[in-house]
Amino acid sequence: LHDPSQEKMCKPKTDIVFLKVHKSASSTVMNILFRFGEMHNLTFAFPVGGGFQLYYPHHFLAKFVQGFSPQSPRRFNILCHHMRFLQPEVQKVVPRSAVYFSILRNPVQLMESSFVYYKGASAFSRVRSLAEFLSQPYRYYSPTSGDRHYARNLMTFDFGFNPDGDSSPERVQLMLNAIEASFDFVLISEYFDESMVLLKEMLCWDLDSVVSFPLNSRDSSTKSPLPDDVVEKLKAWNRLDWEIYTHFNRTFWERIERRIGRERLRREVAALRARQAELARTCLQGTGSVAPKDIKDSSLRPLQHGGARILGYNLKQGLAGSWSAPAAAGDAGAAVQHTKKKKKKEVPYLCDQRQLVCLSTALTATGTSHTLSRDRSHRNGLWDQPYFSRPALLLESKAEPANQLG
Numbered sequence: 001l002h003d004p005s006q007e008k009m010c011k012p013k014t015d016i017v018f019l020k021v022h023k024s025a026s027s028t029v030m031n032i033l034f035r036f037g038e039m040h041n042l043t044f045a046f047p048v049g050g051g052f053q054l055y056y057p058h059h060f061l062a063k064f065v066q067g068f069s070p071q072s073p074r075r076f077n078i079l080c081h082h083m084r085f086l087q088p089e090v091q092k093v094v095p096r097s098a099v100y101f102s103i104l105r106n107p108v109q110l111m112e113s114s115f116v117y118y119k120g121a122s123a124f125s126r127v128r129s130l131a132e133f134l135s136q137p138y139r140y141y142s143p144t145s146g147d148r149h150y151a152r153n154l155m156t157f158d159f160g161f162n163p164d165g166d167s168s169p170e171r172v173q174l175m176l177n178a179i180e181a182s183f184d185f186v187l188i189s190e191y192f193d194e195s196m197v198l199l200k201e202m203l204c205w206d207l208d209s210v211v212s213f214p215l216n217s218r219d220s221s222t223k224s225p226l227p228d229d230v231v232e233k234l235k236a237w238n239r240l241d242w243e244i245y246t247h248f249n250r251t252f253w254e255r256i257e258r259r260i261g262r263e264r265l266r267r268e269v270a271a272l273r274a275r276q277a278e279l280a281r282t283c284l285q286g287t288g289s290v291a292p293k294d295i296k297d298s299s300l301r302p303l304q305h306g307g308a309r310i311l312g313y314n315l316k317q318g319l320a321g322s323w324s325a326p327a328a329a330g331d332a333g334a335a336v337q338h339t340k341k342k343k344k345k346e347v348p349y350l351c352d353q354r355q356l357v358c359l360s361t362a363l364t365a366t367g368t369s370h371t372l373s374r375d376r377s378h379r380n381g382l383w384d385q386p387y388f389s390r391p392a393l394l395l396e397s398k399a400e401p402a403n404q405l406g
């Protein structure tokens with residue numbers, strides 16, 4: 001049973017590795033980490049050169065992190081950009097105490113999303129539909145092509161394994177054991193709110209730290225339902241991903257039972273949704289996401305990619321405008337730090353807390369990396385221009401449920 005005294009005793013975790021698995025709601029989670037890191041002055045392991053991926057699809061190497069040097073190995077609080085996981089290298093850039101976690105998505109929905117988003121990838125560029133691709137995958141898919149991972153076992157690949165490896169029970173077991181050994185817990189994007197309750201429990205964070213607006217979501221016009229026979233082919237083609245997903249979906253619900261229990265889960269999910277609705281009323285015009293063409297402030301229009309139409313938000317009057325000013329002012333990060341030093345208690349940020357929360361919740365996190373990686377302190381990136389050029393999106397639909405709680 002939940003023991004509130006226990007909750008008070010735990011210390012919020014600030015050393016974190018998040019494996020940002022593609023097309024699995026990972027941008028929304030990354031945004032939560034950025035906001036938390038920003039508010040608590042944590043350091044981030046950003047990609048060298050101001051990119052937003054750690055030399056993906058190359059396996060991760062410590063030298064891909066800006067500020068890392070083998071002579072004086074510097075440790076960072078949070079590592080959360082797209083990477084292909086390789087634990088011995090990851091361990092060089094984060095403290096030993098770091099908490100490792102990731103998020104998975106049902107491979108059926110994940111591949112449907114990936115197909116549209118990475119329509120330009122070599123395996124997909126010559127077909128009109130996923131059904132056509134799956135009817136003869138080897139006609140279009142080459143295991144030696146450099147972008148093949150977008151078309152098969154993308155989660156397996158991001159965890160560092162061979163997406164074309166065999167799926168014998170022994171090999172699958174080895175892979176699952178390796179993930180279990182490296183990761184403290186794994187979330188499930190179909191149960192995003194439940195995942196956020198588990199996240200805050202595991203990290204000893206408060207509820208407000210895990211409130212979010214969904215980011216990087218497609219408009220329903222670029223989503224297509226898949227017939228049953230295509231779903232079956234897709235599962236067989238992505239067998240390794242299917243094994244990973246079903247295993248961690250099960251352990252997710254076991255962990256929830258063990259750590260939280262159904263009753264508290266239900267209450268906390270309700271509280272989270274109420275906070276999200278409140279934040280939406282404070283921050284957003286209308287009730288949620290809008291098509292890119294309907295976003296009034298062009299600097300808030302999300303990055304559009306492949307065949308996907310990515311939704312965004314209109315922020316309430318006054319919120320976006322007042323943030324552009326410090327962003328345009330050059331060394332905005334330094335300005336914020338300065339302000340923080342001077343007025344720490346009364347005015348923690350240059351803009352008020354409401355603006356900080358609205359913007360840091362409603363904008364995609366990828367742009368932040370450009371900012372923060374340029375800032376020598378690796379802090380205060382919310383204030384720079386690139387952050388404003390890649391804004392946010394809202395999800396309308398839920399993927400197929402597989403709730404082990406029944």
Ligand SMILES: Nc1ncnc2c1ncn2[C@@H]1O[C@H](COP(=O)(O)OS(=O)(=O)O)[C@@H](OP(=O)(O)O)[C@H]1O
Nearest residue numbers: 022023024025026027028113192214215216217218
């Ligand atoms: N909160 C929440 N709950 C459930 N699903 C969510 C959520 N936030 C984002 N999404 C969906 O995640 C998809 C984008 O995933 P990523 O951000 O990982 O994509 S990326 O690899 O970083 O481009 C994208 O899926 P598709 O819309 O099917 O493409 C988003 O809709």
